[in-house]
Structures are given as C-alpha cells and as structure tokens.
Amino acid sequence: MFMYKKALLIYNIKAGQEEIQDQLGLIASELVPLAHTFMFIQTLEKGEAETLCESHGSEIDLLLIVGGDGTVHECINGLMKLPEDNRPTVAILPAGTCNDFSRSLQIRTIEEAIAAIKVGAHQRLDIGEANQRYFTNFIGLGLITEASQAKEGELKDKWGKIGYMVSALQSLKNPNLFTYNLKTDSETFEGEAVMVLAMNGHYLGTTGLFVENNQMNDGLIDIYILKEAGFSLLKNVYNKSRSNTEKEWLREAEDVQVIRTSSFQLETNDQQLADSDGELYLEAPLTVSMHEKALDFIYAEETNNT
Template structure:
C-alpha cells in the first residue's frame, strides 16, 4: 500500500466523461493508498508544473490521461532528486507508453492492475533540455501528426492516425540530415528519422525487443524513401534483429546518444507533442523513473 498518492487527471474532458473516468479508477486506487489527492489540470503545462512542484510530496503519482499528459508529467518528474513511482491510467487515443508497460487499456482493469502489479525502473530519453518516454521523430511522422483531422480523431480514435499516415506517406518531402552517434556518422536524404525508447506507435507494436525500455539503448530508424512499399515493410518486420540492410528501404542504428541536424529547421515530434525544432541532442537516462507495470509484462520489465 502507498501512504500518499496524487491522481492527476486531464481537465479537458466533459463533466460526464470525467465523472465516468474517475468513477472507474478511484475505488481500486483508494483501496491501495492511505491518502489519495485528486488534481484536475485546466490548461496545457499544468500536469508538468504540478509534478515538478509537488511530485516529491507523494509516494506515487497516478496519471489519468493520454500520451500527451504522460509526456508532461515525465518532464515534470525527470529532474526531481527523488521522483515518486508513476502509474498510468490510459485515458487517451493511443496510450502507447502504457501499452509498453503491459497495462490493460480499460480504466477499471488498468487501475486494478496498477495496484496488483510491480514496479520497474525504466529508461527515459532526453532531448536538449526536455524529456520523452516513447519516441522522437522528424519528417514524415511530424507531418502525419500535423495532418490529423481533429474531428476524425474524436470519432475514429486510433484509426485517424492510420488514415493520416496513408494520406501523407505517398507525398513526403525528403530532407538532408547529418546524424552523429556512438558508432559513427550518417548523412544524406531521408523522409523520416525515428528515435524509439518505447515499443508502440499509434497502438501498433514496433519490431523492438521486449526489454527496449530497460536496455539502455535508443533504437533509431532512418527512412530514406516514402511510399506504400515502406508501410508493407514496417508492418512485415517482427524484429529489427531480422532486418536485412541490403534489402531494406531504411537503416537501423542502436546508440546511447546522438545529435541530429537538418538542412533546414524542422519540427520534432516527442511522444506526439510538437514544440521542438532541429538541431537536437538526444541521450538516454538509464532507469530514470520507476513505473507500475502489469503483472504479465514482458520478462525485460519484471
């Protein structure tokens, strides 16, 4: 049992939805904590500020929201000297990071799993003076996020991401880049550079090992050309360990840190949030934050 906990929930939802969400999780959380404090965010940045200012007051911070809310909280917690344990309650469209932690995607089951599961210290990415838990991307992935129709996202959820990808992938503009990493340098043209820490993107599993969140390594894909063959290849590959460099339309690098510059300033997508621009310096903070994980999580997370 945790002595003192805080539940941060996204205030953008309507009252009925908020009541339903809280009703699904408060029972299990309250049963497993001595004191449970509820805080509702009112505007972007609130979750990060609350975590930075109050995080060390608590044994555990529960995050009820999507990947954007998780991203804010991670940025508020990562600099703390003694950050609390983190539990994610998936309340967004994709909830990719909670999937990597093997948590159920329904709120009541997720709340129960958090209280029955175990803790695991996981890696967190650092980009310039900011942090990311799941990924950083430049190029096609940023264009895809920018092209998402808000009305479609509300009605279709994760399907809107796939629709946007299909609309974008045949018309991606290449850019010139220079990438320096542990093992050398890569230069040339690409349509997307993707730096992964987590194991899911848009609800789809990435071909990464089960211990991706705890292996101390960033997985980097350099995709040099767009088109439907690229999509087929990405969906076909089950593991980057099976990747054939000579028959592939992308390159794959594993590194602990890297710097990325582009021929023009380009937006970078971090965990689905777009507010940074190239050039960027990226590194990995090994086992920086401790999360509650599902009891049947992959062996690398237990």
C-alpha cells in the same frame, strides 16, 4: 496496512476517451484504499500537469496519471526536474487516443491499470532527453511529424485511432525528403531521408510496428532512418507483421537503417519540426541522450516483456 503513504492522481478530463469522467468513480473506489493520503487534481490547461508534478512530486510516493500520451509527457517532464531520489513511482491509467507508452507496460485499459497497481509490480525504465526536454516513447522528424500535424484537430477529435491511421496514410502520398547528419559517440551518418525516428518504447500509433524486443532499461535508444516512403514502407510494414523475429524483419527491410546508441546529435539541411511523444514543439538540430532507469513505473507483471 497501506501500500503507499501519499498518492496523487492527476487527470485530464479532455483526453481522448469521452468516458473518462465516468471512470473516476471506479478508480476512486478501487485505488483510494491503497494510500493513507489520496489527492485528486484535474488539469485545466496545457502545461499544468508538468507544473503539478514538479511542485508535488517529491511529496508523494505514487503518481497516478489518467490521460493520454500528452498528459504522460507533461507529467514526466515535471518529475524529471526533481532529484532522482525524490521521484515517485508512476502508474499510467490510459485514457487517451493511442496510449502508446502504457502499451509498452502491457497496460491498455484503465481496468488493466487498476489491476496492475493493486499487484504493485514496478521497475525503473529509461527516459529520453532532447534539447533539455524529456520523452518516454519516441522522438522523430519527417513523416512522423507530418502525420502528427495532419491528425491534430478534426481528424483526431472525430475519428480517434482511425484518424491517426488516415493521417499517416495521407503523409505517405507526398513525403518531404530532407538531408540529415546524425552523430553518435562513435559514428557519423549522412544522407537523405523521409523520416528519422528514435524509439524508446514499443508502440507507435497503437501498433507494435518496430521494436517490440528492445529493452527500455538499458540506457540505449533505437534509431530508424527511413530512406523512402510509399510502397517500400508499406512492404516493410507487411514483412514486419509476418516476421517471427526483429532480425528476420530487418534482413528483409528495404530503405531502413537501424542504429542503437545511448546518445546522438541530429542536424538537417532545413528547418524540421520534431515530434516528441506526439507533442510538436521541438525543432532540429536535436541533442538526444538517455537517462538510464530514471523513473519507476507500474507494469502488468503477468504479461510484461520489457
């Protein structure tokens, strides 16, 4: 008896891990027997994964994504264009540089993904929407965007995860301060900041830096407004690593404001490029909302804590 009627595997051969092509044989031998019909499609250009998911998503009951956060981002944007009842279960086989959203599913390697898919544990999780585009993990502007811009190209290609950390540290040297106006359903927040970051997932740049204990299926998103960079931020990161609970860390945090909401509008005094799951194409002003339990994801059951 097959677990699935029809499965589609989309893979990005140019994702962050060079050995991805070698892994396809393992994936095929382990997962093809699970479905009556199993299709493989390699993406050849940016945006193709989104188009494929929109056109084939309603025909399948399992979508397997082999790639990094960028490939996942494309696929989710394709699936979210479909009626909710026509969206397949999604399994992420991480093959990028950071693979942050799959980490929130307790899946860090392709081998862990294969094991989780065989078990078949799945749950519906929230998907964020910003200016009519969708994200799984985060959207932000300020420092996060500066770090993403710095890591693009040679740093990322040559150093992978280390390149991400180097670019983040470089961004701390001369952070750009901007004025913001953030409105939720019930409150308005104004001031100056070096970063506004809204997190749905648990990891950023492979690090469980902010919100390990947040829920990804409650229709809410956690917004972090960082007032100052430099030593203050490094101290916050250090305290976070030593804290036993999120509340303990937040009590000790300096220059960080935390807001939990289901939607918000964000305006800035000057043009600010936004980072959505590591992809740089949106700009402020942003209108952000959460789609509660919008997509079904495979996760690693034995260690899941979402």
